Amino acid sequence: MKDKVRVGIVGSKFAADFHCDAYSRMDNADVVAVAALDNLEQISGKYGIPATYEDYNEMIEKENLDLVSICAPNFLHHPIVLAASAAGVHSICEKPLAISVEQAREMVEVSERNNTKLFYAEDWLHAPALIRTEALLAEGAVGEILFVKAKEVHNGTHSPFAQNKETCGGGVFLHMGCHAVTWLLYILGQDDNPVVEVTGKMTGGGEQNFIHKGNTGEDFGMGMMRFKKGQFAFAESNYITQGGMDDKIEIYGTKGVIKVDLTFSSAVNCYSMNGIAYSIEKADINVGWTKPAVDEFYNLGYVTEMEYFVDCVIQDRQPKYGVDGRAGLATVEIIQAFYESNEKGKTIYGEWI
């Protein structure tokens, strides 16, 4: 058994930063190289990464990696997973798994065929508040679950690739709504309880968007899912929410309610007349009362998800449902069904898990 995993990162900016931060807290993973088109000096300097590449294929070929962390635009997830898998290297793939169902399916199949692991980096499954929620549900705190609402919303993506439907795979509902959909599948779904119907409504991209007319994908999306055993779930995502990234989950059961506030629940309340440099992701104005995040990367689940994946490599274990290729694929399938529902103006029926 290996005691240390050799990691290569693809990408050098937003997601690469929290992947590198997570690895820097572990003693069983070494980030030995990073491949990206820009920002290479900054990220390698910040985290002491010895080798940099502009071509991820060259990095995979030369660095004898165990694991690739994919922090690149959505349309590159598919070719990077295929290249890594062909070289016998495991992948941690950022969300969404891919820009189409066909690509996502091929990523799962190729990984299985080559016996390489495909980790789907849905951080909500490892967010401490949601792990506590899961334990509360397991002890029967709310009785039988009837209805769950989940959302991630903010005021717009920082990445040019995510503003373009071709390179993102959709608009905000694929790009951020995927968090809610995967988590709902994990909590309510699993083998005997697939999603059986979905109904979606969203803005149409471009001029039809509420605010982001330059985005070719939608800037607002909401959708209802029904599970085979009858529970309803509501997923929401948008770029029309000012004031910082708002991730909220509400669970309604026969014996109780759980409400989770992932991003505005800091124990610190700050009133500053001068303003502070940073409070939470996507908050533009930090004057007056703010709720400055305490270890934001940890609380969003990035640190423990990466520890879990590294452990799976070391112990030669497949990831659990929810952070595996199968859940990543089901999420893309369901979101495509939401898009189809919106276009056709009707509910789409199927079986997704």
Ligand SMILES: NC(=O)c1ccc[n+]([C@@H]2O[C@H](COP(=O)([O-])OP(=O)(O)OC[C@H]3O[C@@H](n4cnc5c(N)ncnc54)[C@H](O)[C@@H]3O)[C@@H](O)[C@H]2O)c1
């Ligand atoms: N789990 C989360 O909450 C979360 C948060 C943010 C981003 N993400 C995901 O992470 C991924 C990256 O998003 P981001 O916000 O870091 O984007 P970003 O725009 O900040 O950075 C994109 C990076 O990709 C690199 N890149 C582009 N083309 C490349 C190529 N051909 N080869 C190698 N590198 C290339 C760029 O150099 C850049 O470093 C996306 O899939 C996104 O959905 C996940």
